[in-house]
Amino acid sequence: MTQISIPSASASRAVRGIYFMLLSVFLFSVMDALIKWVSATYPVGQIIFFRNVFAFVPVFFVLRQAGGLAVLRTRHFGGHVMRGAMGLLSMVCIFGAFSLMPLGEAVALSLSAPLFVTVLSVPLLGERVGIRRWSAALVGFAGILVMTRPGTGVFHPLAFLAVGGALFYALAVISIRRLSTADPPATIVFYFTLFAAAAGAVSLPFQWVTPDAVGLALLVGIGLLGGIAQLALTQAFRLAPVALVAPFDYGALVFAVFFGYFVWGDVPDLFIIVGAMIVVGSGLYILHRESRLGRLSRTGAEEPT
Numbered sequence: 238m239t240q241i242s243i244p245s246a247s248a249s250r251a252v253r254g255i256y257f258m259l260l261s262v263f264l265f266s267v268m269d270a271l272i273k274w275v276s277a278t279y280p281v282g283q284i285i286f287f288r289n290v291f292a293f294v295p296v297f298f299v300l301r302q303a304g305g306l307a308v309l310r311t312r313h314f315g316g317h318v319m320r321g322a323m324g325l326l327s328m329v330c331i332f333g334a335f336s337l338m339p340l341g342e343a344v345a346l347s348l349s350a351p352l353f354v355t356v357l358s359v360p361l362l363g364e365r366v367g368i369r370r371w372s373a374a375l376v377g378f379a380g381i382l383v384m385t386r387p388g389t390g391v392f393h394p395l396a397f398l399a400v401g402g403a404l405f406y407a408l409a410v411i412s413i414r415r416l417s418t419a420d421p422p423a424t425i426v427f428y429f430t431l432f433a434a435a436a437g438a439v440s441l442p443f444q445w446v447t448p449d450a451v452g453l454a455l456l457v458g459i460g461l462l463g464g465i466a467q468l469a470l471t472q473a474f475r476l477a478p479v480a481l482v483a484p485f486d487y488g489a490l491v492f493a494v495f496f497g498y499f500v501w502g503d504v505p506d507l508f509i510i511v512g513a514m515i516v517v518g519s520g521l522y523i524l525h526r527e528s529r530l531g532r533l534s535r536t537g538a539e540e541p542t
Contacts, residue, residue: 254477291460
């Protein structure tokens with residue numbers, strides 16, 4: 238793996254960055270578990286609406302730190318719409334997967350996003366991908382096949398929801414890379430949150446379920462957790478190098494398996510475990526190569542979901 242040199246003067250910042258990353262991963266994992274819980278009662282569009290409307294509370298803190306409303310000026314509104322559309326489709330697929338699949342399996346499959354980023358960066362960003370990253374991507378896709386086992390009696394089409402979510406997530410990341418050359422992260426976060434909240438609002442007249450007190454608290458909590466996790470993630474990338482803190486994102490799989498087992502009694506089988514290890518391993522190697530080639534940037538502090 239890449240050796241990351243951390244000067245002693247900034248060592249404490251790096252450690253705090255890791256703590257913020259772990260906090261972000263934990264909060265997003267709790268949010269995912271709550272989404273799975275409420276999806277048994279509330280439709281995906283309504284969950285997306287609450288997820289983004291109440292995320293505005295923490296997002297406004299990000300805007301304030303970034304310079305206020307002046308940050309919202311952009312000449313690339315079309316790019317923000319494209320980024321919003323990809324992020325929204327990712328939410329729909331992943332939230333749908335959470336509602337219909339064991340949480341650990343859905344998260345494991347969604348972790349294939351870096352593989353899609355590697356493959357799609359060639360035609361969409363014009364990046365050159367060497368044989369090592371191509372090999373890592375192919376190995377990672379083999380891991381997806383291990384988890385889904387197409388052609389066997391245990392294959393379930395619902396797996397395409399989680400993989401589709403990862404694909405749209407990757408397209409959102411590529412959109413972010415394009416936008417980040419002109420707009421700061423706060424601008425990208427704001428317009429995506431606005432776009433997703435508006436899209437969720439459009440669906441409400443067709444599938445609204447009036448929440449009771451507990452349901453309302455959970456829906457609001459999903460939005461607040463997502464927004465606070467976003468702040469923690471942004472702070473993590475602000476304090477420490479991306480190559481140092483990004484691998485901790487795979488801790489989401491540990492939390493997903495934990496919640497899945499203790500809340501729903503889901504136990505991942507051997508194929509899911511082995512396939513997830515292959516996907517995570519290939520993702521970490523791709524991260525290693527990105528770091529070596531100097532393509533990692535702080536735009537990773539933006540989370541599509």
